[in-house]
Amino acid sequence: MPEPTGVIHDIGYQRYTGPRLGRRAVFGALYLHGLRTAFGLGRSAKAKIFPWLVVGIVTAVAAALTAIRAQIGEAVMTYAQFADNMSWLVIFFVAVAAPELVSRDLRSGVLPLYFSRPLPRADYPLAKLLALATALWLLLGGPQLVMFLGAAFSTGDGMGGVADELLDLLPSLLYAGLWATVFASVGLLIASLTGKRAFAAGGIVAVFLMTTPIVGTLSVMPSRTVNELAFLASPSTLVGGVGSWALGDLLVTEDQQGVPVGGFGPVYAVVAVLLVAGCVALLLRRYRKVAAR
Template identity: 35%
Template sequence: MTEAQGEVFDLGYRRYEGPREGRMRARKALWVNGVRTALGIGRPLGAKVIPAFLFIAVMIPAVIVSMVATQPNVDVIRHDGYYQIVSMILILFSAIIAPELLCPDRRDGVISLYLVRPMTTTDYVAARWMAFLTVTLGIVLAGQIVLFVGLVLAATEPLEYMKDNWLDVPRFMLAGLVVAAFTTAIPLAVSAFTTRRAYATSIIMGLFIISLPVAGILSLCGEDETVAVQGGKETVVTQKCEPATGDAAKWYALLAVGQVPSFVNDLIFPGQTDEGIFKEFSLVVAELPDAVPIGWYLILTIGPGLALLWRYRRISV
């Protein structure tokens, strides 16, 4: 028989005498929790797939451009066109992650625990939004930084390139904030009105995707090709058609909700060629005064923000 080597003591319940950091700690904890949720940290493998896919998807264009830029006589996208290239990927990401940040808290009832802690409803909403904004902004800026570094290294005179294009850095940072604020606001607002993640994702995707062809039909018109016969000889005459909505077309182009940050992006990068796949919308909207796309952007960003707050202030726990 062996002798007892140790003893386990029950220390009983001990009161907590340490620091209490109040509301700031509560906000920070929610922000950190939101960032971890958006990136799938501390969650099953499946939750990490979407953020990883997004990160790779936004990096690929930047890496390809960096590699191709070393080839002579090749047109590459630059910072002004980058957001249009990745905008659909960002919208897809937002449509999936925004419901993840808000819906489970209400579906599982955790919200009733948060709202009795030392924090307000506004603190909760702001912390969730800031977490989502942080992740989205981090991802889009990472792509722009890779693109910038790639373009610098591909230039024959890297220092000269940096000297000539240094303004691109504050511009793409501002444009990144514009894109990230927009692509997080609407999805979060939609997610505040349902506890089902699948519904929220479907509504968000539907809103962004359906708005594109609707705006396209109302505001765009391709080039008409007509064959004219002159003196027995066929010649192809190309003429630009007028959109069915006439002068109002430039206003209808604003209905392309997913492209609204690109309209502001065009103002941040003045005079640069629009390289994106939805450049037609940008060209039409460019006919409007600058205040119009900016005002529309603010309405579509601040409006959902206020709707989000309004909804949460009426939540009964």
């Protein structure tokens, strides 16, 4: 009896001969996809409603402030104060965007597909974190740029006035970056703990809003030291404390007082750095565990 023989059929498949882009391209693709997801781009019309509603609100506020300044000849709100006053909108933006970035992948079980490629385990959460931080920075920095352009065209001091406005804008953009980094770090860490978007969104809002009463309680204690350190208890007031210390007149004016940190400004800065570092470390640890399952 003859031995069975195998037959290889050529059905037309060809080997890939193009460039193999590697880790950097994968990271960039994750980052770009995350940034688009934060604003609902490439998604259904329903997914675009809330993020673009928030974008519309902050842009309309910036345009209104610019128009008022052009009429009365003085700024109603500084660039840095704009970031502070829009922080409540940033909280809700994070609560919607962060679960879209990570909770959906956890729920659908697609992470093994991501990690089957030449993608280090740390790159996935870092790309998502960078995408969310960039989205938040654009959310605050874009309207600040609108305010700057309005002020630059309406100033009566020529190029000197434009230069003064630019010197006010640049530190405020860095301050917006601080808001974005802290809020993205905390929000994405919370969202990574569950695959259910509703639970993730509720947890994010709870962490940011429910810490405010703690600040209020500590700030009325009889000890002045406790009063000045009370604002460390909430991410929002923590960032505001760093701004009050670092930006000075750009944030604290006659019409709006900053967070009263006293001589503890450097403490607020160190705690903000530790908070971001801690959230990133826990986020990386979370995805090492997810990948090991």
